[in-house]
Amino acid sequence: MSFFRSSRSFGSTRAAMGASPLSDGELMQLAPSAFATEAHSSRSARYAYIPTADVIAGLRREGFAPVLARQTRPRDAERSGHTKHLIRFRHEGQANQPRRLGMTFPEVVLINSHDGTSAYHVTAGVFRLACLNGMVVSDGPERSVKVPHKGDVVRQVIEGSFEVLDASRQAIEAADAWTGVTLNRDEQHALADAARVLRFGDEEGNVSTPIQADQFLRPRRVADALDDLWTTFNRVQENTIRGGLQAWGRDGNNRPRRVTSREVTGIDQDVKLNRALWMLGERMAALKGAA
Incomplete structure (x- = not known):
């Protein structure tokens, strides 16, 4: 997992591995670029700045809880406050349910940046508790939604999140079926x-x-x-x-x-x-x- 070195000890147990919902303070430690207050200076006036923090708030209102966050470490340190970040969400009822080793959870994976390297990208994910693996399901029309930085981004991301959440649940069903398949x-x-x-x-x-x-x-x-x-x-x-x-x-x-x-x-x-x-x-x- 690509957490900042300063965040590894903080996130290696609860926050970084999705053990329970993250507060804004914890998200800010793991993915500070999600809370950028403006777009990177390289963006033109035509670039519509829609902060990820607003999208997170909108998803929370719809019952999506952030459970894991990280961001890239860009070669250009000047971009670190705006660089690409990834946040994984679980819907209410799953984010706080009791844990057992081997459990799998459907997730929504949100990717964005504020330096022009990424549009809002919502995709289906699966989290396996036994090995703390966060998987991303293969792409497809129902499994991935891209939202450009224009228009009502928050609404479009929320709608896309509900779409890919269904795909994530189908992936969990597939995983259940895979347990019955023996490989030589x-x-x-x-x-x-x-x-x-x-x-x-x-x-x-x-x-x-x-x-x-x-x-x-x-x-x-x-x-x-x-x-x-x-x-x-x-x-x-x-x-x-x-x-x-x-x-x-x-x-x-x-x-x-x-x-x-x-x-x-x-x-x-x-x-x-x-x-x-x-x-x-x-x-x-x-x-x-x-x-």
Whole structure:
């Protein structure tokens, strides 16, 4: 997860991992750019500045509670107060319900910026409590809504949020179906191989990392050692996004060196990988007759 370093200790338990609704003060610590008071100086007079804070307030009035927030760390530090940010919401009744390991929650994922790098983007998401994974469902007409910075943005985002919330609930139903699909070792490796290319492949799909596909299948907890599609998908997704996979490779002088995969911290890469992984899960479910 791409939280600021100063926010990691604050957010690693309750706020950052979506354990309960976030206050504006907590959101401000995790994603200060959502509370920018004006657009970035690079925007022209034609740019309609609609602060994310107004959208958050509007969503709250409609029963959507923010449960996770983060923002990118731009190369240009001058943009840090306006940069792209991501906020995950759960609808009332789910944001405060009792927690059990393994539970999944439908979510609405809101992405925006105030420097022109993003329109308002509302997409479907799923949160799994067991590994604190925030997934983004693959794109589609009912699963994603983009709202430009013009017109009644708050109303359009709220309407779009209700649309994609239905898609998120359907994704939870799909996850339930995936638990009944058993994958053999070859099928699990097919998912892991595809994830390895998605994470490390170049534009031609060539992969040079010494990290192998079977490492994407390694469980990080005993409960994730099952062979069903949902559990396998979660192992692959977590190992892809959270990083920490290690292998021995060679440096430019052909000397041995340990390679460790990095956590995916960029919002764009996180969303892109999650969507692609979810699509892989859907394709496998279809092949197994569980679409």
